[in-house]
Amino acid sequence: xxxxxxxxxxxxxxxxxxxxxxxxxxxxxxxxxxxxxxxxxxxxxxxxxxxxxxxxxxxxxxxxxxxxxxxxxxxxxxxxxxxxxxxxxxxxxxxxxxxxxxxxxxxxxxxxxxxxxxxxxxxxxxxxxxxxxxxxxxxxxxxxxxxxxxxxxxxxxxxxxxxxxxxxxxxxxxxxxxxxxxxxxxxxxxxxxxxxxxxxxxxxxxxxxxxxxxxxxxxxxxxxxxxxxxxxxxxxxxxxxxxxxxxxxxxxxxxxxxxxxxxxxxxxxxxxxxxxxxxxxxxxxxxxxxxxxxxxxxxxxxxxxxxxxxxxxxxxxxxxxxxxxxxxxxxxxxxxxxxxxxxxxxxxx
Numbered sequence: 298x299x300x301x302x303x304x305x306x307x308x309x310x311x312x313x314x315x316x317x318x319x320x321x322x323x324x325x326x327x328x329x330x331x332x333x334x335x336x337x338x339x340x341x342x343x344x345x346x347x348x349x350x351x352x353x354x355x356x357x358x359x360x361x362x363x364x365x366x367x368x369x370x371x372x373x374x375x376x377x378x379x380x381x382x383x384x385x386x387x388x389x390x391x392x393x394x395x396x397x398x399x400x401x402x403x404x405x406x407x408x409x410x411x412x413x414x415x416x417x418x419x420x421x422x423x424x425x426x427x428x429x430x431x432x433x434x435x436x437x438x439x440x441x442x443x444x445x446x447x448x449x450x451x452x453x454x455x456x457x458x459x460x461x462x463x464x465x466x467x468x469x470x471x472x473x474x475x476x477x478x479x480x481x482x483x484x485x486x487x488x489x490x491x492x493x494x495x496x497x498x499x500x501x502x503x504x505x506x507x508x509x510x511x512x513x514x515x516x517x518x519x520x521x522x523x524x525x526x527x528x529x530x531x532x533x534x535x536x537x538x539x540x541x542x543x544x545x546x547x548x549x550x551x552x553x554x555x556x557x558x559x560x561x562x563x564x565x566x567x568x569x570x571x572x573x574x575x576x577x578x579x580x581x582x583x584x585x586x587x588x589x590x591x592x593x594x595x596x597x598x599x600x601x602x603x604x605x606x607x608x609x610x611x612x613x614x615x616x617x618x619x620x621x622x623x624x625x626x627x628x629x630x631x632x633x634x635x636x637x638x639x640x641x642x643x644x645x646x
Contacts, residue, residue, distance in 0.1 A: 332372065335401045338385035341365065343426075345380060345552040351400060353386055358562075363392035370401045378403060380551040381426040381508060381566060410457045410510060412576075425510045425551060425566050432462045432500075434513030434522060438471035443514065444479050448639045449576060450512055451483070455587035455636075456579045459510070462503060464488040466518040479635075482628030490522065497525050505561040508553075512568055523567050527554045532567060581637065588633050590622060605634055 341353040344364070351367045367386050369378060378384060383404035389396040410424045410431070431454045435442045442465070454461040463480065465473045469491040477487060486503065488496050504526070513519040520532040556563040585592050585604065595604065597612035604611055613633075617626045 335385060335387050338387045338401055339390055340383055340385050340404060342553070343378060343380050343382040343384060345550060346378070347550065351378060351384075353384065353398070353400070355386075355390060355392070365390050365392045365398050366396065367398040367400050370399050373400060373403070376403060377423050379423045379426050380553055381428055381510075382406070383427065408457050408459055410453060410459060412453060424512075424568060428457075428459055428508045428510040428566055430462060430504070430507045430509040431459045432464055432504075432509050432511045434464050434466060434511060434517050434519040435476075436467045436470075436514075436517040437465055437473040437476065438467055440514060440516050442473070442476045444476070445639065446514060447480075448636055452576055452579060452584055452636050452639055456583040458583075462486045462488070462509075464490060464500065464522065466490045466522065467492060469493065480632065482625060482630070482632035490518070495522065495525050501526060501556060501558050501563075502560065504556055504563040504565065505558065506563055508564045508566060510566040510568060520567070523554065523565060527556055527565055530554050530565075530567070576639070584636050585633070588629060591629060591633055594622070603637065605637060 339355055341355040342357060344352040344354055346352075349368060351369070353365045353367050354362065355365055356362045365386065367384075367388075369376075378400060384400045385402035385404065386398045386400050388398040390398050406426045408428055409426055410428055412422050412424060431450065433447055433450045433454075435447055447463070451461055463477075463485050465477065465487065468489045473489065480487075488500055488503075490496055500522075511519055511523060523532050524530050551566065551568045554565045554567060556565050585595060591604075591613050594613045594616050595602070598604065598608075599610050602608050602611050604613055606614075608614070613630060616622050617630045620626070622629075
């Protein structure tokens with residue numbers, strides 16, 4: 298036995314039930330980093346966004362289909378939820394008046410159409426998610442068609458992996474042949490529309506089974522076309538200013554509208570008209586990928602080849618000069634070079 302031990306244990310005994318726990322003055326639960334799994338969440342489609350409230354369609358195409366109003370969960374506060382997104386929601390999903398559900402997850406997106414304020418702005422603005430087609434609406438006159446703006450739409454579509462379609466309106470005011478010649482080298486489906494005769498049946502056929510985002514300069518007749526395809530849409534229609542030649546913005550938000558025909562259904566995603574379309578976020582490699590035949594030739598180009606007219610030993614230009622890619626080769630090369638030039642001078646970030 299040593300001097301620091303004794304036969305008796307002098308250590309006092311404690312009863313945990315007698316421990317006094319200081320109460321939480323705020324009355325809330327202690328914070329935890331463990332998030333619930335929300336296994337019971339329902340998946341829906343975002344139809345529109347309005348000041349922090351999201352209209353979500355649940356059980357699409359089923360007898361119990363309904364629209365629900367939802368808000369973002371706190372963990373999504375820093376993530377943009379946009380029209381076209383597929384999201385998981387919990388809470389009150391009945392769709393009853395006054396009810397509010399909660400968006401807890403964004404389903405991985407298949408495509409993401411973006412633009413920046415201008416070519417010097419690296420901050421992207423998300424326009425729509427999960428669209429697989431883009432219908433570019435441009436007027437033959439009043440306002441005058443802008444080739445460069447259409448080029449920018451095409452670049453954004455190719456970057457996003459979205460198939461572009463062109464609809465030229467007001468062909469009763471001017472012949473669009475010269476304008477359309479600028480796009481002869483592209484695999485681009487083109488519709489022509491007059492004020493008195495709109496090819497609604499043909500356009501509807503192209504939209505069935507697709508999520509198609511409509512884009513266009515203000516005043517080109519985009520809202521008129523949307524109202525013709527989706528009669529219940531009731532999108533506001535504006536006029537072109539006779540002094541400036543510019544259209545007035547009538548659509549202020551992006552909204553998904555269901556197209557219903559005897560042949561099937563599709564989705565029309567109407568967007569506000571824009572006068573500029575910045576490409577500060579674009580990956581130019583995606584532009585070449587849209588020209589599959591030219592992209593194959595580009596595999597034989599020197600490293601760092603820009604495929605522009607001043608590029609030495611460009612395999613694409615050599616093939617065009619040799620006539621090995623057919624009669625449309627030169628037109629397709631011209632289109633590719635114009636689209637690449639559209640972004641070639643934009644600053645890097």
